[in-house]
Amino acid sequence: MNEFSWPVRVYYEDTDLGGVVYYANYLKFMERARTEWLRALGFEQDELITKNDVIFAVRNVEVEYIKPARFNDQLTVTVRPVELGRASLSLQQEITKDKGLEMLCKGKIKIASLKASTFRPCPIPASIQEKLTK
Amino acid sequence: MNEFSWPVRVYYEDTDLGGVVYYANYLKFMERARTEWLRALGFEQDELITKNDVIFAVRNVEVEYIKPARFNDQLTVTVRPVELGRASLSLQQEITKDKGLEMLCKGKIKIASLKASTFRPCPIPASIQEKLTK
Amino acid sequence: MNEFSWPVRVYYEDTDLGGVVYYANYLKFMERARTEWLRALGFEQDELITKNDVIFAVRNVEVEYIKPARFNDQLTVTVRPVELGRASLSLQQEITKDKGLEMLCKGKIKIASLKASTFRPCPIPASIQEKLTK
Amino acid sequence: MNEFSWPVRVYYEDTDLGGVVYYANYLKFMERARTEWLRALGFEQDELITKNDVIFAVRNVEVEYIKPARFNDQLTVTVRPVELGRASLSLQQEITKDKGLEMLCKGKIKIASLKASTFRPCPIPASIQEKLTK
Numbered sequence: 001m002n003e004f005s006w007p008v009r010v011y012y013e014d015t016d017l018g019g020v021v022y023y024a025n026y027l028k029f030m031e032r033a034r035t036e037w038l039r040a041l042g043f044e045q046d047e048l049i050t051k052n053d054v055i056f057a058v059r060n061v062e063v064e065y066i067k068p069a070r071f072n073d074q075l076t077v078t079v080r081p082v083e084l085g086r087a088s089l090s091l092q093q094e095i096t097k098d099k100g101l102e103m104l105c106k107g108k109i110k111i112a113s114l115k116a117s118t119f120r121p122c123p124i125p126a127s128i129q130e131k132l133t134k
Numbered sequence: 135m136n137e138f139s140w141p142v143r144v145y146y147e148d149t150d151l152g153g154v155v156y157y158a159n160y161l162k163f164m165e166r167a168r169t170e171w172l173r174a175l176g177f178e179q180d181e182l183i184t185k186n187d188v189i190f191a192v193r194n195v196e197v198e199y200i201k202p203a204r205f206n207d208q209l210t211v212t213v214r215p216v217e218l219g220r221a222s223l224s225l226q227q228e229i230t231k232d233k234g235l236e237m238l239c240k241g242k243i244k245i246a247s248l249k250a251s252t253f254r255p256c257p258i259p260a261s262i263q264e265k266l267t268k
Numbered sequence: 269m270n271e272f273s274w275p276v277r278v279y280y281e282d283t284d285l286g287g288v289v290y291y292a293n294y295l296k297f298m299e300r301a302r303t304e305w306l307r308a309l310g311f312e313q314d315e316l317i318t319k320n321d322v323i324f325a326v327r328n329v330e331v332e333y334i335k336p337a338r339f340n341d342q343l344t345v346t347v348r349p350v351e352l353g354r355a356s357l358s359l360q361q362e363i364t365k366d367k368g369l370e371m372l373c374k375g376k377i378k379i380a381s382l383k384a385s386t387f388r389p390c391p392i393p394a395s396i397q398e399k400l401t402k
Numbered sequence: 403m404n405e406f407s408w409p410v411r412v413y414y415e416d417t418d419l420g421g422v423v424y425y426a427n428y429l430k431f432m433e434r435a436r437t438e439w440l441r442a443l444g445f446e447q448d449e450l451i452t453k454n455d456v457i458f459a460v461r462n463v464e465v466e467y468i469k470p471a472r473f474n475d476q477l478t479v480t481v482r483p484v485e486l487g488r489a490s491l492s493l494q495q496e497i498t499k500d501k502g503l504e505m506l507c508k509g510k511i512k513i514a515s516l517k518a519s520t521f522r523p524c525p526i527p528a529s530i531q532e533k534l535t536k
Binding site: 012019020024070071 | 146147149150151152153154156158204205
């Protein structure tokens with residue numbers, strides 16, 4: 001299970017009056033990277049909902065804020081799967097500056113697989129399981 | 135068609151690095167006030183979707199930014215219907231500080247009534263039409 | 269160190285295509301409650317910045333998402349200090365529905381006290397320390 | 403004064419319970435494109451603040467919402483200057499899908515040039531004026 005990385009630029013909308021990225025917005029950056037990671041593996045989440053009746057929901061997050069990101073910063077957000085269950089998946093994510101040289105933020109995100117129609121837990125689709133265990 | 139007003143406090147999340155409210159967020163404040171205005175008239179938008187298959191969508195906004203709102207400001211957001219069509223509604227909205235003494239922002243918002251299932255235009259429900267023309 | 273609670277209504281802006289509150293937005297609700305908790309204790313964060321050169325920054329969050337909040341839900345967000353250090357403070361926060369009957373989300377948030385001018389750690393102001401240890 | 407365009411992908415964070423992009427978020431997309439347009443012209447807004455004491459503030463927006471953008475849509479946001487004053491600038495912006503084939507949203511945005519230290523109007527820096535009139 002390899003590491004994936006995705007670039008994110010910091011815009012005005014992301015900052016707060018402290019001049020740095022607002023703490024909830026790092027979760028947006030991490031979610032963008034997860035979406036692009038799934039896309040790179042061949043999975044579009046809108047098709048997962050409409051064709052497979054599967055939606056991913058975040059169950060748990062742990063985020064450590066090390067240094068603040070600032071306006072105009074060019075960030076790198078990584079995704080690394082660390083635990084794959086039948087109906088859940090845990091990912092390690094990092095947000096860095098200067099192509100990984102400066103660590104800003106680390107997160108561990110646990111995702112649950114749910115039936116989109118009922119929001120009840122369901123197995124992660126076999127096609128995704130396969131890709132993640134190769 | 136009387137004026138309705140709703141209080142909004144400015145939090146960290148609303149500000150940007152300029153130390154003032156980010157320009158898109160005034161539209162959030164206006165939309166909160168519209169939701170509470172409809173609620174005060176007796177209409178819950180989740181029930182409009184599930185029971186009446188009606189959803190309101192913004193078609194047009196004109197916003198004039200006069201003075202910036204800042205962190206911790208206690209704002210007042212008003213809603214005043216100015217034009218009622220068969221399938222659309224135009225509202226004048228103002229955002230002020232100090233209970234109306236200081237004008238920060240003015241908006242004119244045009245709303246369309248859509249079938250929630252198809253996103254096609256549909257008449258504004260008669261019950262709402264009635265309330266607005268009393 | 270008593271518990272504080274603050275009401276939050278869910279608006280359109282808070283939801284995502286899943287029909288529930290977007291996971292990052294619970295952190296906004298928690299931050300609003302922390303701001304109001306400090307205000308209730310007699311501290312305004314804009315004055316802390318300008319008069320005391322102190323700004324609070326989040327160092328760590330752990331959030332458990334139990335059930336989703338939906339559009340129009342009237343939520344209650346609590347703040348309970350659980351650990352008070354010289355330059356940091358940990359808070360337990362909960363988001364519930366129906367006045368506490370239904371638990372939606374639990375968080376543990378660690379806050380650091382920083383000099384606003386340098387972003388370096390500094391002691392929590394004595395006036396706040398006092399209030400929190402009474 | 404040529405047209406500039408910038409790609410924007412729609413993520414979960416941008417959508418609301420209607421399954422489409424929340425109306426305020428189109429303003430974020432437009433602002434990202436303006437930032438990248440200035441960058442392409444050679445101007446970094448953080449340097450404009452710190453070196454030139456100049457910050458740009460939005461004075462007026464008119465937005466027409468034609469069709470909704472949806473999750474996963476790959477959008478194109480354009481920037482076209484239409485009026486250049488001494489201390490203000492008006493831009494026409496469009497948001498399209500399928501590389502311009504499908505028009506979703508049109509905006510006219512008026513920007514004011516302010517002294518960052520006082521928020522008072524000031525001339526647009528000569529270096530920017532020059533670039534825009536070439």
